Amino acid sequence: MKHLLAPSLLAADFSKMESQIKIINQSEADWLHLDIMDGMFVPNISFGLPVLKSLRPHVKKPFDVHLMIVDPDRYISDFKKAGADLLNVHYEACNHLHRTIQAIKNEGMKAGVTLNPHTPVFLLQEIIAELDLVLLMSVNPGFGGQQFIPNTFKKISDLKNLIAKSGSTALIQVDGGVDTHNAEQLVNAGADVLVAGSAVFNAPDPIEAIRKLKNFSAK
Ligand code: DX5
Ligand code: ZN
Numbered sequence: 001m002k003h004l005l006a007p008s009l010l011a012a013d014f015s016k017m018e019s020q021i022k023i024i025n026q027s028e029a030d031w032l033h034l035d036i037m038d039g040m041f042v043p044n045i046s047f048g049l050p051v052l053k054s055l056r057p058h059v060k061k062p063f064d065v066h067l068m069i070v071d072p073d074r075y076i077s078d079f080k081k082a083g084a085d086l087l088n089v090h091y092e093a094c095n096h097l098h099r100t101i102q103a104i105k106n107e108g109m110k111a112g113v114t115l116n117p118h119t120p121v122f123l124l125q126e127i128i129a130e131l132d133l134v135l136l137m138s139v140n141p142g143f144g145g146q147q148f149i150p151n152t153f154k155k156i157s158d159l160k161n162l163i164a165k166s167g168s169t170a171l172i173q174v175d176g177g178v179d180t181h182n183a184e185q186l187v188n189a190g191a192d193v194l195v196a197g198s199a200v201f202n203a204p205d206p207i208e209a210i211r212k213l214k215n216f217s218a219k
Contacts, residue, residue, distance in 0.1 A: 004030035004193040005214050006064045007206075008175070010046060011144045011197030020201070021058050027210040031064040031086070033175070033195045035144075038069040041093050042142035049075075049082045056083030064195075066114065066175065068141050069093065073100050080107040088112035088135050088173075091119055101130050112173070116141065117149050121158040128162055131170040133193070139176030144197040148177030153189050160190040180209070184216045 007029050012020040024032050037046040052063065062085035069075070072089045073096075079087055087104045091113050094100045104111040112133035113124060117140060124134060136155050139146040152174060159172055174186050175195035183194055196213055203209035 001192065003187045003191060003214075004171075005210060006031040006033035006173070006193055006195045007200040007210060008033040008035060008144065008195050008197035010035045011201035013201070014047075017055075021055065023201075023206045023210075025058075025060045027207045028214045029061055029210050031062045031193070032059055033064045033066060033197075034084075036065060036067050036069060037142060040070045041090065042068045044142045049078055052079070052082040052084070062086065064088070064193075066135065066195075067093075073103060076100070076103050077107055080109055084109055086110040086112055086133065088114045088133070090114045090116065090141075091123060092116055097127055098130070101127065105130075114141075114175075115155070117151065121155050121162055124159075124162065125166075128166045128168045128170060131168060133171045133173055134159055134163075135173040135175055135195075137176055138174050138178065141176070145202075146177055148179075148182055153185075156186070156189045156191055178213075180212050183213050187216070 035046050037044045039045040063083050064086045065079055065084040066088045087109045089100055101111045110132040112135055113131055114135035116137050136152055138148050138152040163170055171192040172190055173193035174191045178194050178196045179199035200206050200209050
C-alpha cells in the first residue's frame, strides 16, 4: 500500500480557514488530522467540537481526530456527530482502553490508539487485534513544530512485529516533526500514515509540500 498523508490543521493559519481548506481539498492529502487538546492531558489548548462541525461540510477528506484529552470516553459520540471518521485516543488517557475502543467502533468510527514517546509498544499486545490504527507520537504531544525523536524508528519496528504476530490489520501512523527529510525513511521503516503540520502549512507552497511528502514509494 502506498503511504497516506494527513496534514495537521494545528499548523494552519486560523484567520484564513477558507484558503487552508482549499489547500487540503485541492492537494494529494489523504486525510485531515485534527488535534484536540484540553490543557489537562497536554499543556496546551487547541480547538474542539464546534470547529470540526463547521469545517466538516467543506472538507472533502476524512477527519482523522487525535484526542489529547483526559477521559476521552465522555466525548466519543460528540466527535462522531461532529464528523470524525477515525478517532485516536491516547493509551495514557484511558483506564479502560478496551471499552473505549469498543465504544468508538459502536459509533461507526475507525479506532486508533496513540502512544506517547515514553510508552512502549508491547503494552498494546492484548488490544492490537481490535485496532484500525496505532499512532506513534514522535514528539511529546501538545505543540507543533517540535523536533522529531529518533527512537520512533525502533518503535515502528516493534509495532510492525507486534502487528505481524497478531495478524492485526492496524495501520502505523507517525505524528510529530515529520518533514521532507525523514518522511521517506519513515515509510521505508514501515509507517503507513504520516502526519505533518508545520512541514505543510509553514511551507511557501503547501500543495507542493504535500506533493513532496506523498511522492516517493517505500523500498
Ligand atoms: C502534536 C500534534 C501534532 C502536531 C504535529 O501534539 O499531535 O499533530 O500538529 O505538528 P508538526 O508536524 O509541526 O510536528
Ligand atoms: Zn496529532
